[in-house]
Amino acid sequence: MPKSQQKTPTRLKMHVKKGDTVQVIAGKDKGKVGEVLRALPETSQVVVKGVNVRTKHVKPTQEDESGRIVTFEAPIHSSNTMLYSTKEKVASRVCYTFTEDGRKVRKLKKTGEILD
Known part of the structure; x- marks a missing residue:
């Protein structure tokens, strides 16, 4: 493919951090709740504690x-x-909403809880 037709990689944004x-x-771990250990924005994947455990x-x-x-957590898409309110x-x-001081923050739709 000519260089002019190649797509340049854009910064991917994910809803989880x-x-x-x-x-x-x-997936096979449907319903499990865990903490995000690593976010991989290049592939839109996350590593969640206790989910998708491989040997x-x-x-x-x-x-x-x-x-x-060795057992380890493999990434999932x-x-x-979905974000979870503890x-x-x-x-x-x-x-995404703005606070009184002008910061852009993430907010859960069901509970109104602010994450950032």
């Missing part, structure tokens, strides 16, 4: 070392998560 509490709304068999790297089995115990969509 690191440290948010989310509920999984699709990996690691071979020994040195002769005196033994192999082991951010569209399969006070009201309910998942909600997010909207």
Whole structure:
């Protein structure tokens, strides 16, 4: 493809950030609630604590070392998560509003709870 027709990567915006509490709304872990450990905006994915846990068999790297089995959380798509209110115990969509001092903040639609 000629260089003039290639798309330039744009900054992708996600509705969740690191440290948010989310509920999984699709997939094998549907209904689970956890904290976002990492956000990957390039691929629109998030790593949630206790969700999409995978096992990996690691071979020994040195002769005196033994192999082991490692469990880790694999990323899931951010569209399969919904922000979760720990006070009201309910998942909600997010909207963006401005505070009195002019800051743009995220707010849960169901509860009115401000996140930022």
